[in-house]
Amino acid sequence: MFLQRPWAWLQNEITTRARNFILKVLAAGPIPRHVAFVMDGNRRYARMHHKAVQQGHSDGFVALRRMLEACLRLNVRCVSAYAFSIENFKRSEEEVNALMAMAEEKLVELCGHGDLLDEYGVRLNVIGKQELLPASVQAAVAKAEGMTAHNTRAIFNLCMPYTSRDEITTAVQKCVRESKDCCISEKDIDAALMTSLGGSPPLDILVRTSGVKRLSDFLLWQCCEDTQLQFSSTYWPDFGLFDFIPIILDYQRKVWSKSR
Numbered sequence: 001m002f003l004q005r006p007w008a009w010l011q012n013e014i015t016t017r018a019r020n021f022i023l024k025v026l027a028a029g030p031i032p033r034h035v036a037f038v039m040d041g042n043r044r045y046a047r048m049h050h051k052a053v054q055q056g057h058s059d060g061f062v063a064l065r066r067m068l069e070a071c072l073r074l075n076v077r078c079v080s081a082y083a084f085s086i087e088n089f090k091r092s093e094e095e096v097n098a099l100m101a102m103a104e105e106k107l108v109e110l111c112g113h114g115d116l117l118d119e120y121g122v123r124l125n126v127i128g129k130q131e132l133l134p135a136s137v138q139a140a141v142a143k144a145e146g147m148t149a150h151n152t153r154a155i156f157n158l159c160m161p162y163t164s165r166d167e168i169t170t171a172v173q174k175c176v177r178e179s180k181d182c183c184i185s186e187k188d189i190d191a192a193l194m195t196s197l198g199g200s201p202p203l204d205i206l207v208r209t210s211g212v213k214r215l216s217d218f219l220l221w222q223c224c225e226d227t228q229l230q231f232s233s234t235y236w237p238d239f240g241l242f243d244f245i246p247i248i249l250d251y252q253r254k255v256w257s258k259s260r
């Protein structure tokens, strides 16, 4: 036991240094402005590892922190993550309550002094139909957003409870309400979308994990002609830098081939 500890420390140190070196090398090339994650596969991961569903979601949160930090180190300006679809309210009460409790606890923690969002100057936007969230979660969201509202270096859009059709419908309704001549342009809708908060740049990469190839009503307006869609077979809680590197390299190859 005593002898094992220095090896564990050394192994950890080497992994951290290797990871930082790789991120530095990658950051020297073209970097996507906006990366979005459909964090899928938490329950299958839990089943595979004989863990409770809640543990799957909790490990999923650890993966979210990991990928958020990797993106921030790469100087990605905006990260969006699909944490809870409006459709997810149809899941069991136990699972929904566990996800809500996690949001209530983790959001304020993530925005706290010295924590990830504070360290990298990130503004948190919780995007979606917030009125569907329990009052205690709405209060935590307001507190967490308030703690980072002054940050301007990067944006983190946590989408919950969200669907793209709801976002687009809400944006169109807002445009109709505010329009004087009923002439609504693409630009007006763009500006009324929830992702316009803080000015999210165009979506360059959308990643969905767990081998499922669907968009599931996520950022449908934002997925444009140039968005690179990436489907990874890894379950979200296991998703890490080594799944992400080939995705970034693909993006860099595409940018370099266009500029030739």
Ligand code: FPP
Residues within 6 Å of the ligand: 039, 040, 041, 042, 043, 044, 045, 057, 060, 061, 064, 082, 083, 084, 085, 088, 099, 102, 103, 106, 107, 210
């Ligand atoms: C999809 O996997 C995942 C979710 C519905 C929840 C994702 C949420 C997190 C990773 C944490 C979010 C962070 C906060 C602060 C709330 P699934 O449940 O559909 O799994 P399956 O595809 O294997 O069934």
Ligand code: MG
Residues within 6 Å of the ligand: 040, 041, 042
């Ligand atoms: Mg799923």
